[in-house]
Amino acid sequence: MDVLNPFYASRILMVDDAPVNLKLLRKMLEKEGYIGLEEILDPRQVVERYQAHRPDLILLDLNMPHLNGYQVMEQLFALKDPLLPPIIILTAQNSREYLIQALEMGARDYITKPFDRTELLIRVRNSLEAYYSFRITYDQKSLLEEKVAERTKELHDTRLEVIRRLGRAAEFRDNETGMHVIRMSQFSALIAQSMGWDQEAADLLLNASPMHDIGKIGIPDHILLKPGRFTDDEMKIMQTHAQIGADLLAGDDSPLFKMAREIALTHHEKWNGTGYPHGLKGEEIPMTGRIVAVADVFDALTSERPYKKAWTLEAAVALIRQEAGAHFDPEVVKHFELCLPQILAARDEHRDQYMTQTES
Template sequence: MSEAASCHDGHPVGHDDVQAARIMVVDDEPANLKLLSLILRSEGYRHIELVQDPREVLGRYRAARPDLILLDLNMPHLDGHDVLAQLAALADPLAPPVVVLTAQSGEEVLVRALQGGATDFLTKPYNRRELLARVCNTLMAHRGRRLLHDQNSLLETLVQQRTQQLRQSQLDIVQRLGRASEFRDNETGQHIMRMSHASALLAARLGWPPEACELVLNASPMHDVGKIGIPDGILLKPGPLTADEREVMQTHTLIGAQILHGAGNELLDMAREIALSHHERWDGTGYPHGLAGEAIPAAARIVAITDVFDALTSERPYKKAWAVDDAVRYMLDNAGKHFDPTMLHCFVTLVPELEQIRHRFAEPEHNAVRLLADVH
């Protein structure tokens, strides 16, 4: 075995390790402290913390952060078992090993010390070479544990970074799919932003946890992604649709669900639910499956409200924007028919916040007109 992996005649592994090791010695007898200090220093250990009063161990431990503790058992005020209990209560994931020094050889005492957190023990009077060998071996084991902990922490950080990258990639896909549906419809990107933020706001007011609110924020922009598969002659028709054309238009929910099917992650799974079911109605008269009440996924019920509200209060080529009060009145008239009544009544309490969202994501037309006027 190489020198880097073993102790020779009690010598610690590597000169740098000797200099770096921090050892705390706890014993109420000054003579014992002096003897242990001399033995350790003779082997090159320089960072030695001597503690005569066991009541000082915790404070000195926090300040010194030792790599090893040599602990006497029989002491006044607090015995070694009490000190072990105090150290265990800290729940330090990198707690240093504790080698118990005791004149007692009874099995019960030693088992109690080991169960209390001691790593090893030495019986007084101890042999110098045995002491140094145990100190060296214990420090080596602790160093290995710290290296493993550091590697695990690094791996955990890398996993978190990779997970975040995957989530960002999924979000990019979601946003691009949402944008693709915009280009095929009369809807605007600002509509997508308003209804998605309104959906997250409503979810939060309903008591959803933050991670679920973030999911609905990012999944709701794909509610109409299925319109990619609707023929232009129907999708962009300026006038009313015939019964047959309306039936084709309604298939955008099924197309959207097919596009998003089988993703196997929370974001796209919720997006699929929303795409499939946001035209279902509370009373069962919606499409594509005629679901009713709470059989309709909750995220789809939220989007049904926020999508209609923004459509009513926004100007379109085929209609003027409704006043907010008129839109709210119309939607309340349809509570329990089109909309989940509990969700809708919660939604109407959010009108001030919804107005802030509408202002934040206002259509850019007026700004464009002003810019053209400045140019000319």
């Protein structure tokens, strides 16, 4: 007996309705040094005992009352356990059809009774060795998957932080407090959820929409910060911020940056085709741009700034409703109104120093 063999500590589950057979198995295996042996006389207990003790090998008889070996295997495989241990069939049935059926169902090996002690021990050892090799590979794969998932999350978080910081930087240049991008992104996600978007897609919109005006970084200060109305030439320059933003966000194929680019490019398009930069009309405008257009305008109207007073909620909602079918997608406006209580709650949660209670 090789006492240094690590397989001797393996947990082996022995299933047979005949006590004499279990006694013989135990005697053979204990003599070889195996110590983790467990006997089951009633096959109806196999699944419960398996889940409780997680054996490394199962020795299974075929002909048993209540459940035969095939039925026991069906129950075990139904667990869909990726680490289900090998099953060795020990049976007096030496017919080829029994052997084929057992192997087709997933048994690792098949030994007929009366079995040779040496053969049994070799097959037990080989099955355990194969199982432990599989466990090592599985554990390494799981560790690798964890590291990949961790690294993917780090990259996602980095992209997200870049999106947020650049989005706020663009707003600060435009005499904003930085809270505008937080509010309008919250509004956008709420509208999207009302329209049936799942949580993952709504979260993506929440995280991508803060970059909607990143292109303002490329607009000269004397235009961007001008307190009065723009001249026609100044307006043309101002409108280039949509394309500038899209160009700044190009080159990254992650879903986050792709959506952020789409929003930057299209949130100034209008439902009736009079928007910019490309004069898209109706459903030519991506849904992300249509949603953000409503969220962005609503927050801009209801926010007070050093250079303007905030609109009342009633006036702002009336304008949004009035522009349905002109500036805005009517369906988006409908869902804006449906989730208006949640939008107002988000607005109250993220107020800035210039915002005052102007609602009547």
